[in-house]
Each structure stands twice: as structure tokens, then as C-alpha cells.
Amino acid sequence: MLSFRAQISWWDYFLAFLAGLVSVFAFAPFAWWPLAFLTPAVFFWLNLKPLLRGQRLRLAWVFGLGLFAGGAHWIYFSIHYFGGANVFLATTMVAAFVVLIALMLMLFGLIVSFFPYQASWVKLLPVFPAAWSITEWFRGWFLTGFPWLQLGHTQTDTFLASYAPIFGSLGVSWLVALGAGALVLILIGERLQKIYAVALIALLFAGGYGLSFINWTQPVGEKLFVSLIQANIPQEEKWLPEFRNQHIQKHIDMMEPRITSSHLIIWPETAIFDTFQQSMDDVVKPLQESFNAAETDLLMGGFQYEQSTDNMYNAIMSVRDLDVYGKRHLVPFSEYTPFLEYLRWLESFIILPYENVAPWKGKVNLQVAGQPMRMSVCYEDAYGEEMITGLPEATMLVNVSNDGWFTGSIEPAQHAQIARFRAIETGRYLLRATNNGISAIINEKGKIVVTGPQYQEVVVEEFAQPMQGSTPYIRWGNWFLIPILTIALVVVGWLGRGKFR
Template sequence: MNPVIAILEARPRLSDALALLAGVLLALAFAPYALRPLSILAPALLFLLWWDRTPGRAAWLGYLFGLGMFGAGVHWIYHSLYLFGAAIAPLAAFITALFVAFLALYPALLGYLLARFGPRLPGLALAVCFPAAWVLFEWWRGWFLTGFPWLLLGTAHVDTALAGYVPVLGAYGASLAAALMAGLLAWMVVRWSLRTLGGGLAALALVWALGVGLARIEWTGVDGEPITVSLVQGNVDQKEKWGPDAVEEALELYGGLTRQALGSDIVLWPETAIPTFYHEVEEPMTEIAAEVEAAGGALVTGIFVYRFATGDMYNSIVHVTGHPAAYHKRHLVPFGEYLPLRGLLMWLDDYLDIPMSDLSPGSGRPLLDVGGIIVGTSVCYEDAFGGQVIQALPEAQLLVNVSNDAWFGDSIAPHQHLEIARMRSLETGRDMLRATNTGVSAVIGHRGELIATSPQFETHVLTAEARLRSGLTPFGRWGNGAALLLTFGLLLLSRRAPPPKVMEDTGRTRG
């Protein structure tokens, strides 16, 4: 038996500690820490811990890894529940812990299935099967129960050579590349020899070099001259946003800031910039928009829209200038924008006092014509779903996202959210305008680079140039289907390995 595996097997407490630590380390691979190599090293350590274990033991190690990963990576949920949702501290902590405990079930189940059914041979299992299965579970987490595609391995590579895979295979394709590198590292440890070391290093170099090569390709082209854009960041404290004079104060604040941006082609306000329904402020909004239009621009804002015919309420993006048009948010946040299983969970309304939390989902494609520019639209959390953002293609020349990350205070969430938005620009080959209430507002280039950013927690007007683009990236054409097809193909390849030898007393396998 490999000495590393023997040590890990003989010291279960050490393995438990390493599994928990590996999860925490993976969370540090993402913004704001951005320790990118950990997105490969942490899963490689988990793969080693899973190697040659019983299903129950692998599930426990996966669960500890999940507790570390999601506990360190999404603890910011507590901020929105307690600080801004009016939940008492113990309830906010309990709901956050429950959410983390639920998410940890994903790597727990993955570990169990790999130990129970996976082809547990050092070559194909660690180098191919484990990584492919990891990506399938990321994809499952991205849609099950409305989805939570946060902390995907691929997202951690927005700034590395593996970003080259993103326009072709999307975030899950970059996840697959990172997971394969992690699997190769684990395989090199398990099958340690000069020959294995040479082959493993060559394979690692190939995965990395292919990413570098793909990153050199321009998948989309410039469509016209640059435009000037202004993102208005009001920096309204979430606790004051719904006060008795909040609407008048917001109109005065955003109106004044917008007059500083006259002359820009697009002036963009953040999500729910004015905390009321559009029809209630249509007259003053139209007056502000007329000033913007007279200077040659268009005003776009995030705001609630009420449909009198049906009584539906929407979280929307409204193009105010000229002939008003709106996009209504389609992917709502459970508990924040609607209450799932309302009959069973109605009691939570007494503790989660979140304004406008009974919204309806919109329908139709996420497109708006903004002064002759076709933009692909998303509201806040929707930009986490790459498969939905590309529904605006090929017409969209530019992406627009409005968010209100004030819900998460001075936590790591706004930085993670910006990192996710950068992936959408990479996937689509489009610049993105991202206006937020408290930051980080940003103009993002078509390669995911930050063209300009606002200071966080400051009232600010961010003015910069953006490019309109046309054409389709391979991901824009195929969506997540290509990455999933490749992942399933790797799983089938690993299944061609001969069956493992089973140890009767423990159910483990010999490598």
C-alpha cells in the first residue's frame, strides 16, 4: 500500500482534520482572497482522502470537507438574515448553519458514490472518474432546488490560464480542467514513481497549455465605436432604504448623481434604486430621463414593477428614456424574494421581515433595447447562472446587471459576486455593466477583466468606456451541454477499467 494512503488510513482523526481543512482552503481560492492554486490543491487532497475508503467513511470525509468549504465560503448569509432581515441572532445563525449543513451533503454523497460504485483503480479513477464526478455534482447543485452555483472550481480561474476554457465550455468546463489537474496530482501521489511523475507532469502541462492556447482566440468581434457609460452607486444603507422618506431621498440622490453623468450613452442605476413601484415615481423618473436623453443618453434603472391586471409584483430593470420597456427578473431568490412551501413555512414571515419578498417571476428572453443598443439583462443573483445569461445571445451587444449587495454588508459576498459576474463576460464574449447600491460597481471587459471599478461603501459615479460586441462564443452556442457531454464521456472512459479487487473484510479495494 502507498505510504501516504497507509498513514491517512491509520490515523482517522488526521484524515478528518485534513478534510475539514481542505474545504476551508478551497474557499480561500475565491475572491476576495483569490489564492487560485488552492482550487487545485484542495480537491486533490480530498481525492487522496477518499481513495480506497469504505462508502461510509468517504461520505463522512466529504461531509467534513463540505462543512469547511461552505462554512468558510457562504457564511455571509448570516449578515443578510440578521442585520437586514430582522431575524433574531440565534435564528439567523441556525438558518445559516442549516444551509451550510445541507450544502455539505453534496460532497458527502459524492464521496459515498465514488467509494461505492466508482472504478477504484489508481489511474482512471483518480485522474478521470473523480474529477468528472465532481463536475457533475457542481452542475447538479447549480439547478437542484432552484440552484446554488456558488464556489464552482472554474470560477476561481477567472484570472488563470484555465480561463481559456470558459468561452468554449463555460464555468463547468473550467471546473473540469481544474478537477482533472487535481486528479492528476492525487494520482501522482498514489502511484508514485519516476514514470508516473513524468506522465503526470506532462498531462498537467497539457491541460494548462491548452487553456493558454484557447485564451488567445478572439471569439467575438467589436461592433462599432466605444460607448461611454456611467454607473450610479447611491450607497444607501440597507437599514435606511425603506424609511418613511426613502423614496424622495433616493430620487434626489440619484437625480443629482445622474446630472454628473450627463453625456454618457447609458446611465445605469442599481437594483431597486428607488424603493417603490415604478408607476408611483414615473413622473419624476421621466423628468430625469428626459435630461439624460437631451444629452444623448439613455437611463436604465432597477426598480419594482406592479402589474395591475394580475396583481403581480416584479423585481425589474426598466429602460426609462423614450419608450419605456422592462425586463422582469425570472430567477427569484428563495426566502429573499419569495417563500417556498408557503403553507409549511409561513411562520418564517414573523422573523424574516424582508421588504418586497412576495414577488412573481418574469418570463421571456432577457433583452432590452436601450437607445438602439441591445443589452442582455440580469438582476442580481441571476448572473450566477451562465446557461440563463446566454439566452440573450446572439442579439445582445452588451450585458447589464443590477445588484444590491448591501444585503451582505462588509462580508466576502460582494467580492465573490463580482468574480461570478466576470465569468459571465468570459462565457459570452461581452462587456458587462454591473451597477450595485454599495459596490462593487464595475465595467467588465469581454475577457472578464475589470476595466473600471467603484470604491465600496462610497457614493460614486463610475464613468468609463465599454465596447459593443457581436458574434457567438462556443459556450454561447452550446451552453453547458458541451461540458456535460465531455464529462459523461470521461466517466464512460473510466468505466472501461477492469473491475477492482475487493477486500472482503472491509469492502475496500487494492490499488
């Protein structure tokens, strides 16, 4: 009787883990983007073996362990240095997070287990890339989602990024996975298959080169001179009441010379650490008078409290008209903790939030500097399909963030790379103001127009062009790519019933 168990060894699992771990170097800040093709290629090659379903699930999980251990370990910085957890507890929590997130990659193993007999070229080209993209899509929304470390994000500076206005970052992930499958075919395929695989990779990049010349959106109105205030407030001081006035004054001092020369000034997330209502008399109203006189707009991060619902929101306020946007997609166990009232006993080990922040249900666009702009707070800009809400009406994207929770880690560079994809997908400039970096003005092609160094006080400023029109991705989001890939898998499975043995 044929046994599949002899087809996989501990070495295979180790190789899958190592491939996942090395994948991290394809992402910012390292940005060795060819690894985004090479490491999945190793993983795909391992999956060509005749394996039992359980073995495929474990293989995918082990790859995920390497990927997220290397690429998402930065949550340790938040839990230990700013959450107050000791080294053992913080390490345990990070390990649990990595184990659980990696479980989502088991969907890849489950999908490909339904294609045990297809020829290698069928697995490498139609099946594995589609399964990979569907798995990334699932990971982006299941249990509120974690769309970090998508393969497509590695391609911000290659021609493959030019596909993002059509298919989004998930579509670019599919193309990268397709290229990875082609690499394996170059190594193991027959002569004609090798030629086709080389031609496929060349075609992917040639197509991206051609698409790079297409302008999906068009300028509207005059350019705006924008100033982003990066005050570099130390995270350990940010929430201390005794520093409140000092920190606010620092933002004011940095922006004051620019009130008459800028069309728009943006403060980062929670630049005011209390509510706008509490700061109305001593901060908001005086600033409103100054900006009304100068006919300049100011966006600043803080907290919005609604007495009618007793809800607190992580928010952005347009100071001139006191209009507010609140964060819609919250971070579990950071901005809200399920059953918080029953977990207070944990405060002897780790700092818990005083109260939960509520998800915003209101509008997503604010009218500033004469333009409707799509607001987002912190890691909301990681969710491409959510960011197209409010478009094409919005002519610019604005993100305020505070990656100070992960000071010294690779997270801020990863976050900035993800943000660039939102600009590419929507054909809009993205204005990104952060507390200590990476603040940047990003154009509609995802290129950084101007940025500032991390962990320094700096005002990042330059002209930004409002844009109008719709990219294909604005119109259909992920609801074009994912159904097509699903249908393709069904068709391949139906046509390949025993035919590719």
C-alpha cells in the same frame, strides 16, 4: 474478512473539513488561486482509500461543510443585521443552510463509490475530476441551484480562464480538479506517472495561454461611454419610506452632470424601492423627458407591477421607451417564501417579505443606446447557462445588483468574481451597477476595465465596446461538457471491471 472501516478515522474527516474550509481562500477577495488545486488534492487523496459507500458520502459531506461554512457564511449578515433575527436564530439558520448545501457534495461520494477497484491514476484523472464537475453542475440547478464557490471561479486571472468560452466555468472547474488529481499523482505515483502528471499540468496552462490569443467575438458599432451610479445607500435606510425622495434625488444628483456626456447611465437594483407605476409621475416621466432631449439612455432598477396578473417583479426599466425586464431566477426565502401566508407567525423572530416577487416570463434583452443588451438582476449572473439566453443577439451584458445585504462580508467580492466569468464565457462586455460595490465595467476577456471602491459614493465610467458573434459556450452551454464527462465515467467503469485491481 477484510473490513474497510479501519481505513478511515476521525482525523480523515477533520482533514476533509479543513481542506474544504481552506478552499475559501482560493476565491475572492483573497484570490490565492493555487489553493484551488491543493485543497481538492487533499480531498482526492483521502478518497483513494478503500472506503464503504457511506464513508465516501460522509467524507464528501464533511468537505462541503468546511467549504460552505467558510465561503457562504455571509448569509448571516443578511439574516441578522437586516432580517432582524437574533444571534442564536441567525446562527442556527446559517448552520442549517450550510448542512443542507453540503449534502449536495455527497453526489461526488456516490459517483466515485462505483469505482472501488480502479488503479489510483484512473481515479485521480478520469474519475474524480469528472465526478467533481458533475456534482457542481447538479448543485447549480437542484432546488433552484446554488452555483457559488465553483472551483473554476478561482481562475479568473490565470490562463485556465481562457477555456471558459468553450466549456464555461464548469469546464474550468473540471480542469482545476484534473490538476488537483495530477498533483496527488506527482506525490504517490510511479516515476513515469509523475512525469506524465507534471506534463499534464504544464499542458493545461500552456493550452490556456494559447487560447488567450483567440478572439471569439468581434466589435460591432461604436464604443459607448457608460456611467454606473453607485450611490452607497445604507441598507438599513434603503427601504424606509421617509428616505425615498432623498435616495432618488441622490441618484439624480450623481448622474445629472453626465446626462449629456454619456451614451448610457445605469442605476443599481431597486434604486427606486417602490414600483415604476407609483413613481411614474414624479420620477419616471420627468427623467424620460430629460433623456429624450439629451438622446441618452437610462436603465434603473425598481419594481414592476402588472395589474392584469397581480404580479410584482424585481425589474430594470429603460426609461426612454419604458421597456422592462424582470428578474427570472429568484432567491428562495428572500424574494419569495414558499407558503408565505402560513409563516406570518415567524415575524416575531425575523422580518418576512411583505409579498412574494414573481419570476419574469418575458424577454431578456432590452434595446438601449442603439444596442440589444442582455439584462440580469442580482445573482442571476451566477448562472452561466441561463445568461446565454438572449445571445448571440445581445451585444453587451448588464447586471444591476445590491450586495448591501451582505455589507462587510466577503460576498460582494465573490459575486464580482463570478460576474467576470459571464463576460469571459460570452465574449461580451459586462456593465455591473451596484448600490455599494463592487460596480465595474468588465471587458470580453473578463478583465476589469474600471471599478470603484466599496461603500463609497462613486460614478464608475468608461468606454465599453459592443461585441457580436458566438463563443462555443453560447452555442452549446453545459450540454457538451456534462454528457462527455458522464460518458467518460461510464466507459471507464465498463472497461475497468476488475482490471485495475
